[in-house]
Amino acid sequence: MTTVLLSLIVIVNLFFVLSFVKDLIKHKSEIMTEPATTLALPFTSFFMFLLSTFGISDFAIGTVLYRKLKWVPLKKLPGTLNAQCVIPVAAMALSYITSIDVGVKTLAVCIISQVIGAYVGPRFVVKLPEKTIKQFVSIGLTVAAVLILAGKFNLIPSNGTATELYGFKLVTAGILLFAYGALNNIGIGSYALTMATVYALGMNPAAAFPIMMGACTFSVPIGSMQFVKFGEYSRKITLFASTFGVLGVLTAVYFVKSLNVDMLQWLVIAVLLYTAISMILEMRKAKMSLVNSVN
Template identity: 70%
Template sequence: MVTIVLSLIVLVNGIFAIRFIQDLIAHKGEVMKEPGNNIFLSISSACIFFLSTFGVSDFAISTILYRKKKLVSDKKLPGTLNTQCVIPVAVMALAYISVIKVEPVTLIVCILAQVIGAYIGPRFVVKLEPKVIRKFISIGLLVAAMFILAGKFNLVPSGGNASGLSGVKLIIAAIAIFIYGALNNIGIGSYSLTMATVYALGLNPAIAFPIMMGACTFAVPIGSMQFIKYGEYSRKITLFTAIFGVAGVLCAVYLVKSLNVSMLQWVIAAVLIYSSISMILEDRKMKKNA
């Protein structure tokens, strides 16, 4: 079952890679003339996707960086954010699913739940108020981080070491991750939410990584090919992230693999707090702009 998942990842992302290479060849005279210093893009790509591998949003970091450096217009920013992460996320998924032990049924159910949520979710989430959802989620993430830290200081029982779920817990995980997939459509990332859910259900914290990356690597390439079709993305940035972003990913995957559960709990707590504070600050910024 895991081999089938890995094969499908290669197939879906391989189709994207072919489309991207064809587009690069068709515009080979324009690519390197696009904005962005080569050395800067090499270093920034590696750093962005090193952090992304730990669950820190590459969308958020890239948006700030590219706007500040004026590397891409606002019109092409959404396409660039999507296309640049396809190859690095595919490598994340392949690496994590290969090196982190997770029961196949749990992995496949969770991946399918998020992909289905991302596909049918828009018809429901468009009726929701994003700022209200962000407020509740930011508080929830802080609470989840506090529980992890309380466990670290032996104030409450700490998370588990299970490699899979069954019965009611698997159903809860599937429903939760389905919802997270839908929330992606209104700009609420699923990484930190998946981390908190996996931890709360007693799984090894590392299992959050193959689930998160596995779901994203199916959902992102399909939409990204539309941006390539209409040329609404930065070819240069996407090229550099496909090369140097992968290098950052591989460094981070090695670290996650070598970290023990105790260290991963600290990492996850830090990501949850970061995600929560980011949402709170974003909400305040939106209110100020309004």
């Protein structure tokens, strides 16, 4: 099963690579004329995906960075954020699945559920107010972080050693991962949510990494090929991210594998709080913009 899963990851992402390379060759004279700074791109790509490998959203970092530096026009930002992460996320998935112990059945259920959610879920998600969803998610992440923190100080019982889920817990994980896949479509990343779920279900915190990256490496390439097809992305940024970003991934994977459970728990707490605070600040900024526009 593991071999089949790894083979599917390679095949799915190979389709994207072929599409991307074909597009690069067709537009090779335009690549270096794009506004992103060639000298800075190796460093931004490396550190962005190093942090992403630890669970810090590269979508969030890229959105702030590229808009601030004016490297990508707003119209091409979604395509760039998706296309640039395909190869690095594939490297994450392959590295984590082969190096971190997670039951194949649990891994398969979580990945399939999130991929289905990413494609089927939008028809349900779009009916919900985005603000309400983000409020509940930010509160949920904060509560999860507080509970983990309480466990660290022995205020409540804390476990987190399982590598496989069974019965009700496996069904719960499948349902939640389906929901996270749907939420991706309104800009709510699944990394922190998956970390909270894995911890709450009593799994080893490290198990979140192959689950997170495994799900993303199937859903992201398909959509990214459409951005490549219509040229709605930065070829230059994607090219650098596909090379230097992978180096950042491999560096981070080494540290994740060498961290003990105690350190991973602190990492999970940091990611949950970071994501929750980011959502709260984003909602506050949107509210202030609305007030200013009315005035």
